[in-house]
Amino acid sequence: MSALLSVSGLTMRFGGLVAVDQVALSMQERQIVSVIGPNGAGKTTVFNCLSGFYRPSGGSVKFGGQEIQGMPGHKIARLGMVRTFQHVRLFKEMTVLENLLVAQHFHLNTGFLAGLLKTPAFRRSEREGLERAHYWLEKVRLTEFANRTAGNLAYGQQRRLEIARCMAARPRLLMLDEPAAGLNPFETHELDRLICDLRDNEGISILLIEHDMKLVMGISDHIYVVNQGRPLAEGTPEQVRHHPDVIKAYLGEA
Numbered sequence: 001m002s003a004l005l006s007v008s009g010l011t012m013r014f015g016g017l018v019a020v021d022q023v024a025l026s027m028q029e030r031q032i033v034s035v036i037g038p039n040g041a042g043k044t045t046v047f048n049c050l051s052g053f054y055r056p057s058g059g060s061v062k063f064g065g066q067e068i069q070g071m072p073g074h075k076i077a078r079l080g081m082v083r084t085f086q087h088v089r090l091f092k093e094m095t096v097l098e099n100l101l102v103a104q105h106f107h108l109n110t111g112f113l114a115g116l117l118k119t120p121a122f123r124r125s126e127r128e129g130l131e132r133a134h135y136w137l138e139k140v141r142l143t144e145f146a147n148r149t150a151g152n153l154a155y156g157q158q159r160r161l162e163i164a165r166c167m168a169a170r171p172r173l174l175m176l177d178e179p180a181a182g183l184n185p186f187e188t189h190e191l192d193r194l195i196c197d198l199r200d201n202e203g204i205s206i207l208l209i210e211h212d213m214k215l216v217m218g219i220s221d222h223i224y225v226v227n228q229g230r231p232l233a234e235g236t237p238e239q240v241r242h243h244p245d246v247i248k249a250y251l252g253e254a
């Protein structure tokens, strides 16, 4: 089976600092794969390189068999790779529902002329967009807040809205950067269930950066560990948990 995402030799330099050094990873459809490592290990920089926010200094990134390294972020998103950020990024002045409609703009047939003439294709597209938005609102338990301004939601609700917004764009790969940060234990449990639901029932692949080890160990099919920008270990949660180099990187030398 060919990989959905295949990364080799990924390198990112900021002046003299090598933040990511020869990182490789690979994932299949319908997999939850996590990237873990101590603070400053280079995890977010890897995400920024994969999603087109940074142009990597070197390496190859293939998504769905297509070379995407160096492509701008909006093109990569259009190909079906979407992401959330460590710090919530929503259109805070818009309503919850509007956030989900905007996310679908490149799938909807809502060009200026089609809108002006209210063509049948335009109306169908509008209806489908609304249906999809309501589907995801229901999934993340935000239906009753559809008309609330996104900036007025509680923090945990904003995080759920971010995921719903990504999903409304119909991705193949969802990249989540520390989605459990700032959530309470109940919300983290809900997040755990939601991520598994996306894999098992929506057929999505999820690439996850997360510091909550209980979450990572509980849901990941495969884990990559990076340390000081370099690959340190990889394997199943069980293999990674007992890997001596991983224990050393997290706990330091005895």
Ligand SMILES: Nc1ncnc2c1ncn2[C@@H]1O[C@H](COP(=O)(O)OP(=O)(O)OP(=O)(O)O)[C@@H](O)[C@H]1O
Pocket: 014, 017, 019, 037, 038, 039, 040, 041, 042, 043, 044, 045, 046
């Ligand atoms: N735009 C940038 N310019 C210069 N240095 C950067 C930039 N972005 C990241 N770095 C550096 O690259 C290294 C890796 O940072 P990165 O944020 O990727 O780590 P991380 O593993 O995501 O950390 P954390 O778990 O704390 O979020 C750090 O030394 C950081 O200071």
